[in-house]
Amino acid sequence: MTQATDTSSRTRAQIADRTLRKDPWWRAPAITATLLTIWVLYATVHVFLGRWYWVPKYHYLTPFYSPCISGSCATGSASLGTWFGKVPSIIPYALVSLPFVLGFRLTCYYYRRAYYRAFWRAPAACAVREPHKTYTGETRFPLIMQNLHRYFFFAVILISVLNTYDLTQAFRGPNGDFGLGLGTLIMLINVMLLWAYTLSCHSCRHITGGRLRHFSAHPVRYWIWTQVSKLNGRHMQLAWITLGTLMLTDLYIMLVASGAISDLRFYN
Amino acid sequence: MTDIERHSYDVVVIGAGGSGLRAAIEARLRGKKTAIISKSLFGKAHTVMAEGGAAAAMGNANSRDNSQVHFRDTMRGGKFLNNWRMAELHANEAPDRVWELEAWGAVFDRTKDGKISQRNFGGHEYPRLAHVGDRTGLEMIRTLQQKVVALQQEDAVSHGDPEAMIKVFAETTITRLVKDGDRIAGAFGYVRDSGSFILFEAPAVVLATGGIGKTYKVTSNSWEYTGDGHALALLAGAKLLNMEFVQLHPTGMVWPPSVKGLLVTESVRGDGGVLRNSEGKRFMFNYVPDVFRAQYAETEEEADGWYADPENNRRPPELLPRDEVARSINSEVKAGRGSEHDGVFLDIASRLPAEEILRRLPSMCVQFKELADVDITKEPMEVGPTCHYVMGGVEVDPDTAAAAVPGLFAAGEVSGGMHGSNRLGGNSLSDLLVFGRRAGIGAADYLDGLTARPAIAQADLEAAAAEASAPLERPGGENPYTVHAELQDIMTNLVGLIRVETEMKQALAELEKLRERVLTVGAAGGRGYNPGWHLALDLRNMLIVAECVALAALERQESRGGHARDDFPQMSPEWRKVNLICTLDGDRVHLSRQPMKPMRPDLLARFDRDELKKYLTPDELPAPVTPEEKH
Amino acid sequence: MGYQAQLRIWRGDAGRGDLADYKVEVNEGEVVLDVLHRLQATQAGDLAIRWNCKAGKCGSCSMEINGRPRLACMTRMSTFGENETLTITPMRTFPVIRDLVTDVSFNYAKAREIPSFTPDPATKPGEFRMQQVDVNRSQEFRKCIECFLCQNTCHVIRDHTENEGAFAGPRFLMRIAELEMHPADTADRREIAQDDFGLGLCNITKCCTEVCPEHIKITDNALIPMKERVAGRKYDPLVWLGSKIGRRQVKDTPKVPGKK
Numbered sequence A: 001m002t003q004a005t006d007t008s009s010r011t012r013a014q015i016a017d018r019t020l021r022k023d024p025w026w027r028a029p030a031i032t033a034t035l036l037t038i039w040v041l042y043a044t045v046h047v048f049l050g051r052w053y054w055v056p057k058y059h060y061l062t063p064f065y066s067p068c069i070s071g072s073c074a075t076g077s078a079s080l081g082t083w084f085g086k087v088p089s090i091i092p093y094a095l096v097s098l099p100f101v102l103g104f105r106l107t108c109y110y111y112r113r114a115y116y117r118a119f120w121r122a123p124a125a126c127a128v129r130e131p132h133k134t135y136t137g138e139t140r141f142p143l144i145m146q147n148l149h150r151y152f153f154f155a156v157i158l159i160s161v162l163n164t165y166d167l168t169q170a171f172r173g174p175n176g177d178f179g180l181g182l183g184t185l186i187m188l189i190n191v192m193l194l195w196a197y198t199l200s201c202h203s204c205r206h207i208t209g210g211r212l213r214h215f216s217a218h219p220v221r222y223w224i225w226t227q228v229s230k231l232n233g234r235h236m237q238l239a240w241i242t243l244g245t246l247m248l249t250d251l252y253i254m255l256v257a258s259g260a261i262s263d264l265r266f267y268n
Numbered sequence B: 001m002t003d004i005e006r007h008s009y010d011v012v013v014i015g016a017g018g019s020g021l022r023a024a025i026e027a028r029l030r031g032k033k034t035a036i037i038s039k040s041l042f043g044k045a046h047t048v049m050a051e052g053g054a055a056a057a058m059g060n061a062n063s064r065d066n067s068q069v070h071f072r073d074t075m076r077g078g079k080f081l082n083n084w085r086m087a088e089l090h091a092n093e094a095p096d097r098v099w100e101l102e103a104w105g106a107v108f109d110r111t112k113d114g115k116i117s118q119r120n121f122g123g124h125e126y127p128r129l130a131h132v133g134d135r136t137g138l139e140m141i142r143t144l145q146q147k148v149v150a151l152q153q154e155d156a157v158s159h160g161d162p163e164a165m166i167k168v169f170a171e172t173t174i175t176r177l178v179k180d181g182d183r184i185a186g187a188f189g190y191v192r193d194s195g196s197f198i199l200f201e202a203p204a205v206v207l208a209t210g211g212i213g214k215t216y217k218v219t220s221n222s223w224e225y226t227g228d229g230h231a232l233a234l235l236a237g238a239k240l241l242n243m244e245f246v247q248l249h250p251t252g253m254v255w256p257p258s259v260k261g262l263l264v265t266e267s268v269r270g271d272g273g274v275l276r277n278s279e280g281k282r283f284m285f286n287y288v289p290d291v292f293r294a295q296y297a298e299t300e301e302e303a304d305g306w307y308a309d310p311e312n313n314r315r316p317p318e319l320l321p322r323d324e325v326a327r328s329i330n331s332e333v334k335a336g337r338g339s340e341h342d343g344v345f346l347d348i349a350s351r352l353p354a355e356e357i358l359r360r361l362p363s364m365c366v367q368f369k370e371l372a373d374v375d376i377t378k379e380p381m382e383v384g385p386t387c388h389y390v391m392g393g394v395e396v397d398p399d400t401a402a403a404a405v406p407g408l409f410a411a412g413e414v415s416g417g418m419h420g421s422n423r424l425g426g427n428s429l430s431d432l433l434v435f436g437r438r439a440g441i442g443a444a445d446y447l448d449g450l451t452a453r454p455a456i457a458q459a460d461l462e463a464a465a466a467e468a469s470a471p472l473e474r475p476g477g478e479n480p481y482t483v484h485a486e487l488q489d490i491m492t493n494l495v496g497l498i499r500v501e502t503e504m505k506q507a508l509a510e511l512e513k514l515r516e517r518v519l520t521v522g523a524a525g526g527r528g529y530n531p532g533w534h535l536a537l538d539l540r541n542m543l544i545v546a547e548c549v550a551l552a553a554l555e556r557q558e559s560r561g562g563h564a565r566d567d568f569p570q571m572s573p574e575w576r577k578v579n580l581i582c583t584l585d586g587d588r589v590h591l592s593r594q595p596m597k598p599m600r601p602d603l604l605a606r607f608d609r610d611e612l613k614k615y616l617t618p619d620e621l622p623a624p625v626t627p628e629e630k631h
Numbered sequence C: 001m002g003y004q005a006q007l008r009i010w011r012g013d014a015g016r017g018d019l020a021d022y023k024v025e026v027n028e029g030e031v032v033l034d035v036l037h038r039l040q041a042t043q044a045g046d047l048a049i050r051w052n053c054k055a056g057k058c059g060s061c062s063m064e065i066n067g068r069p070r071l072a073c074m075t076r077m078s079t080f081g082e083n084e085t086l087t088i089t090p091m092r093t094f095p096v097i098r099d100l101v102t103d104v105s106f107n108y109a110k111a112r113e114i115p116s117f118t119p120d121p122a123t124k125p126g127e128f129r130m131q132q133v134d135v136n137r138s139q140e141f142r143k144c145i146e147c148f149l150c151q152n153t154c155h156v157i158r159d160h161t162e163n164e165g166a167f168a169g170p171r172f173l174m175r176i177a178e179l180e181m182h183p184a185d186t187a188d189r190r191e192i193a194q195d196d197f198g199l200g201l202c203n204i205t206k207c208c209t210e211v212c213p214e215h216i217k218i219t220d221n222a223l224i225p226m227k228e229r230v231a232g233r234k235y236d237p238l239v240w241l242g243s244k245i246g247r248r249q250v251k252d253t254p255k256v257p258g259k260k
């Protein structure tokens, strides 16, 4: 192009090795794959279990079952009412929210990177040859659907509001007055981190201000964008931490609901 | 006879730095079919390394700034040896050239009211350097590169071929200019990657090849700076002007050895950094020369006050012109007050908060962190003088950039005159734009006045090809790397910062011996991308340039700007009237004196008579004026 | 202080070649490029290396050191053990010219296809007024030194030559982002970013960001924001509907025709 001579016949250096990297590049994808697998297995089991999701005494509802809309939901747990009759738990009780929460995480820019690297190995690590013959990236169905991430974001904002409502309920003790237990605190931390994760979303960064060409003309949106950008810098960490807190919250409520342990109460 | 690939162009620009690209853009805008030739890849020319900024009196930071003040500063910086017409054109046109860059997509740092921000630099009275952090050169070269691409895109639409009117020949080295009679007829060279020969037939050639730093050992310059343009011009019969003036930048890195010479931008001082010796003293206060006494602070309080309130305080002496600072550092080190590695300390850490340093000097932070394990937000840097810039160069007509040979033009660092005996920081980037453009116009006008295209004689080509092939035919010849290292030692040790007659005579004698050896260097290996061969060919140029520098330095018996003589420490108004001219006589460098043209009275009138007295002989001084007349 | 380092360097041309073993002296504070230069000056005068500034500013000395794409002038020898053998190879994604030098013309060709900066023709030079907050984003991308390490590492072309036509690579997708965020630019390159420059091929796995010597957050600040912009232009039902009923007209800037 800028070369004077004919360059079309040149070829790449033929190096057979898949990579010449000597550092343990395979470690990160292996850890990611393991952790994600554990999490998905755990969540699947509990979502389809149909029990131990609600602690009526302290109004603890696990996020995996919010909003509980099935006719089978325990009384008091259905904050938005029941939308249909009794069904077996093969239909998850939080039917309206789970697909969105799942979709949100599946199309999340960070998780995409994580599972493309860990499971699809495209690429497993930088400068390590990937195993596929062809590659079309996110240009075709189904992966082109990743572009819908922002709609999941909108939905998850609503779900986060609901989680927050669930949290307010957890501040009620057995008699309906104010109460505080370890479960409440766990839920509080979880909800706060969920908000942080949700607001640190790249789509959120785009919508709040990133799409503008002139920040100076929109000082408020610029300020919001700056704050979201700060959170966004921690998006990966938040993605992992919230996986952890979700699982922990659910596990704690499950244990309390099943009677395996009893909630540690600080007040009422 | 080896095959020679032939191309025909209207204008051939040798060099893809700031000046070359600006010249090529202008020639193309004026409808000339233009080739750009560069030793390195497109976008990597030396200009990319410039850090601090481009000086242009736009008056954005201080509305009192204007081109007259800029002109004055430039003349003072160059100790009045500048070609005053060039200094005038430069000061007048620099703002337009910078604004033009912005319209082509450059994204400079901004002031509060959205204009181009300007920063302080040594020798500039007001904040004047348009900049982008500390990577201004990168911004400039990328913008010009992208402008070339934009023009190619236009040509793709109108001619169906993006390279129809302007084409870049990257990694191609010119080794000879070819002539038809006394006129330029083209340029001959080789393509680095294949080693094959290439000829550009063109009536107009613009030299924009940059400097000569690689003739020195400790330098901020890259391998490209082997003085090719200087040598090509001489070989073609043009003249070099005042080659004794080589700028040593006061602040180069000194440790570790592998980065010795690497530049520490002057912006560090412009943004508040100060120089201290091993005793922790700001020694620059002891070195303010008489000619500058009036403009520089005498106490630390006053100096520190200047950054916030330049109206009521005088400038810190750290911001004296570069030659002064470099010599002062040298004196401190000689007096035993240097740092561990024979430098002094440049301290910004104690002057600005860490975040501010990171924001204003990001690449300096990285450079020190990654190459020297020094965190400049916490500790001082160790610095010392490094060869940086050559003020001397091809003598050109100020308005058209035409050299003595018809059809030959020169712009940028390779040209001489503009900066006198010492260049102010930031004046080079603007010089590239102003005179790059003028060279483009000069070449286009020259073509318009031409009736017939020059022809090239086959014999000239064969001679050029034979000369270029020679090292390859001596695979067992002397190692070019060794010869190069010796040449650098000679120049650094004997024609360096402080010069004396005996040493320079010794240098000339040793260069003479080297001349024989340059003819015997050989390159093992083939033609394709063979750096040994490339260096062997560059040696011819470096040797010629080194001889010019040494001869001129020996001749000029005074100290001025980038030329400091231990045996003649004073500046002499008589010598100010003299330009030293290098020409080539066969293969011998020839030196002659040429009187300086007296400055136009209206330009002289821009200075105080008292100030002029320091530089001019009594009979050059304008008649004293009575106070009423002055306004 | 000094020691003898073991190097294995890929030497060859036209794609054929092999790793050759060398022993070279190393001194305190040196970078890989210093050692290669010493090798050149003392043992292998014709060893091809591309370099210019030796200060991480020009982006010429890109190569792969122990399999990792790096600038040779910014890689300290002290990051390796004295007994460690360094394997140095040319960038894999580009055709090799000789030894460690590759033909990077692919990148220049891509650069020429992207519609250039398009200011409002009514704004004359000197009249531009832009706030610092508005130029910050473009400035980050303009730090790029065109070392092409990101282009070299991106698996979309590194592992799949067949994508070379359809994919501009991170450096040039970032160039599009730079112009889209430039406060004085008026063109709309969102559609071509997806259709002609292959933004959809990027799966945001961030290797470009990982290798960028300028530490530009290519993926987070350029590619993902571009994907979001493209989603707004091409995958937003409201925009789609609006353009169908002729309410919201989007003027897409077409890609620039190349040679051939």
Ligand SMILES: Cc1cc2nc3c(=O)[nH]c(=O)nc-3n(C[C@H](O)[C@H](O)[C@H](O)COP(=O)(O)OP(=O)(O)OC[C@H]3O[C@@H](n4cnc5c(N)ncnc54)[C@H](O)[C@@H]3O)c2cc1C
Pocket (backbone or CB within 6 Å): B014, B015, B016, B017, B018, B019, B020, B037, B038, B039, B040, B044, B045, B046, B047, B048, B049, B050, B051, B052, B053, B054, B055, B136, B137, B172, B173, B174, B175, B189, B208, B209, B210, B211, B220, B221, B224, B228, B229, B263, B388, B389, B411, B412, B413, B414, B425, B426, B427, B428, B429, B430, B432
């Ligand atoms: C570290 C550093 C920092 C600097 N900072 C500043 C600053 O802040 N402000 C300022 O004003 N100035 C600064 N300067 C000075 C300024 O950058 C240079 O003087 C200026 O860039 C020179 O530009 P140029 O166009 O003359 O040539 P260059 O940009 O050097 O370009 C020379 C071109 O000629 C080509 N070439 C050379 N020989 C041949 C040949 N034989 N055949 C073909 N092509 C050839 C090269 O490949 C290259 O493309 C700095 C310099 C350095 C080294």
Ligand code: SF4
Pocket (backbone or CB within 6 Å): C153, C154, C155, C156, C169, C170, C201, C202, C203, C204, C205, C206, C207, C208, C209, C219, C223
């Ligand atoms: S993030 Fe996208 S562009 Fe960058 S390396 Fe990965 S696939 Fe390539």
Ligand code: SF4
Pocket (backbone or CB within 6 Å): C059, C143, C144, C145, C146, C147, C148, C149, C150, C151, C170, C171, C174, C208, C211, C212, C213, C214, C215, C216, C218
């Ligand atoms: S974006 Fe970074 S890695 Fe890519 S070419 Fe530019 S500097 Fe190199």
Ligand code: FES
Pocket (backbone or CB within 6 Å): A104, A107, A108, A109, A110, A111, A149, A153, A197, A198, A200, A201, A202, A203, A204, A235
């Ligand atoms: S949630 Fe991860 S990017 Fe939107």
Ligand code: FES
Pocket (backbone or CB within 6 Å): C050, C051, C052, C053, C054, C055, C056, C057, C058, C059, C060, C061, C062, C071, C072, C073, C074
């Ligand atoms: S030589 Fe310039 S980046 Fe390494």
